[in-house]
Amino acid sequence: MADVTPRNLLDEALDGKGAAVSSTSPRGGRMILVEDCVETGGAFVLHHLLKRSLSPSSSDVVVFLSFAHPFSHYDRILRKMGCNLSVQRENKRLLFFDMLTVDHLDRDRRKTSEDILISLYGEVQKAVEASLSHEDKRHITVIIDDVSLMEVDANGSSNLVLDFLHYCYSLTAQFGCSLITLNHNDVYSATDRPTLLLQMEYLADVVIKVEPLGTGLATDVHGQLTVTNKGLQDDFGKTRNVVKNYHFRIKDSSVEYFYPGSKT
Template structure:
């Protein structure tokens, strides 16, 4: 997977601070990119705040162990701040049933209270990102990883609310690299997810689009990756570079990338 970093101009020792990297997948699973960036930052010694909305901690830890990482120990050391987003909907349910929870902060309070904002969700990120251990220090490079933002749309948030959340994260942590996955199958008519991806693309410095093959399943080529790099601030000359399209094959502990049509099965 190291060659992927080269294609997007990413160096683990000097990550793209302040950049927003958007990951999208359609008709295939792009979560391997989430695991790639998670392991890359952690192995380089950077702090990571991981908002997991799609899977449990045990799932991510099982995959990380194949990549040589123990997320439990990294969480205990303070290098990894793991936020279990699967609990957000349970918070809403318990708040309506258990009166003893009245007054406790709820991350997605805006789903049941029209007067509430998306700020409580951002506060969860802010509090988790605050240095707690490791001698109360910051390594200088930090990743906010979100898997995946489309879950918030499924729970009932509007595109505007999700974008406000992303804006809060960018504005309050300008030196933090933000990487988020949004799942959107192109064969499904989902206007909200499509609108979310469109707006995120305008804010993103790099977009990685994972797509299934038009020809269907292949044993030797599992999908296609399109890399689009741009400057959303408009301050860089020739800021929109030509897109790069690669194909990939997922192995047990890694992913190999190659130019379109150069698979070992073809050559």
């Protein structure tokens, strides 16, 4: 069945078919990194990708790890976008891990940060394997919101977070899963670019940077989006990175994307 989700420039930038979060991708599982900053948050990109992954035209499953907000937060936002997360969770298409709850994964004083992340990955892997056991060969998308808060949860250990991300990344090769992560780029602005951020950018097939306008505030433009799609082949068989730049405006229940200079 064809995807009935309305197309927009962001979908087209994700290689023309939105295949970065779709089981139809010829490249199998992919990793998307969303980077934002305090002035311009990128949560709306994550919400868009979540909605696409739960499109009614597919049976895809999302494993969502939330270090940022409770389930009710995402449910309220996605309802405005026409996607009922409560129903998706009941139908087992959304497996939601609320890392804000104190008792999740037996979190107590005897558990170290490493123990918790190892236990969490074990549950993620079990969820992926259980979802793939269905005869319809479901595609799995793992979403992490957000990496910087995971690092806080790990008592500031970027090495533990990087290990966890590498384990999740291995699922893209082992099971063809997709991995989507959100991170705050300006968290590291006071230091040299750390290994964690560099490694995430290296691993990602698609890097989406959400930034304020270089010219300052504008009434009808809320920020700019740079989408770097790595390793695409051109008509001559050469591999290159494709970079697309857009402006965006956030509305109540949607986001409008347009080319720079097309809005006056």
